[in-house]
């Protein structure tokens with residue numbers, strides 16, 4: 544990769560003074576920064592136009608196009624940060640899993656892990672160049688944006704990635720995953736430890752490539768209770784986060800069970816993602832006042848009329864009460880079918896305070 548003129552996480556990088564970065568560090572800001580999970584996605588006609596010409600995985604593996612999709616989205620929406628356009632799952636390919644995105648079903652893994660013996664064919668990601676296209680996407684996204692817009696890299700958390708490896712796709716209850724976890728505890732820890740070390744390298748590589756922040760998505764961990772999270776997941780989440788956290792803010796995001804918030808914070812992350820299942824102020828108490836928080840409007844609100852969008856956005860801001868360290872986001876990704884004008888209304892409302 545070409546040399547990057549400013550050292551990526553240098554304090555003299557102008558991006559370090561952006562609203563979003565200051566909020567990550569819990570410094571006071573003139574207004575709350577905002578970006579949205581899945582801000583580039585199927586709800587946007589421009590995204591659908593790109594996708595009519597190129598498959599999803601191919602798009603993820605074409606840094607120039609991935610960068611273009613996110614740069615156009617950030618400019619259209621006027622948000623304060625750019626998550627790279629990529630996905631949680633391409634990292635599984637160099638680990639030995641056969642991944643496909645199908646039109647109706649979403650992701651499919653053709654050779655899932657079902658028994659401990661299947662771990663023999665799971666390789667740890669030792670060489671991040673196997674997913675070098677992601678680092679190129681980071682660099683291209685950064686290069687194409689104004690230097691007031693920080694770039695967020697990301698990865699799936701060990702539990703959520705193990706869930707896809709074991710289920711072979713997405714799931715509502717994650718029963719095969721949980722059953723593997725309780726039936727084969729030592730193989731489970733072996734699998735999560737391998738994933739966690741690979742994720743750790745991958746997050747650091749995204750910082751090296753020019754990201755200012757990384758987010759760890761534990762999208763489905765809320766199917767666990769606190770004791771099981773502590774026993775089966777927390778040590779691995781900590782491994783995944785530690786090296787990146789020594790260098791930059793890490794956003795640690797989970798959904799589904801607000802009782803896990805203190806444990807997500809214990810595993811690491813200076814910013815804790817909060818979904819809509821708890822009021823923001825109460826979620827912040829659970830995450831700890833020593834953390835910044837990101838959230839937490841229910842994405843379904845964006846399907847309502849614009850007045851409702853405005854009112855509900857203001858209600859989240861009121862819960863944050865101007866305390867330093869709030870990054871406005873949804874509690875989870877934008878839903879397909881969301882009207883673009885509602886997303887613009889949300890952003891305008893946050894910017895108006």
Ligand code: CP3
Pocket residue numbers: 579580581582583584585594599626627628629630631632648649650697713760762875876
């Ligand atoms: O705009 C952004 O936020 C950046 C891009 C991004 C995508 N996926 C693009 C995408 C990010 C950050 C992700 C992360 C991701 N991928 C997560 C964590 C976030 C979350 O929602 O919890 C998860 C669980 C995945 C796995 C995944 N990718 C699934 C289950 C699916 C199919 C279901 C769905 O929502 O489409 C995807 C596909 C996917 N990832 C799309 C996009 C824009 C749609 C693909 C298409 O164009 O058809």
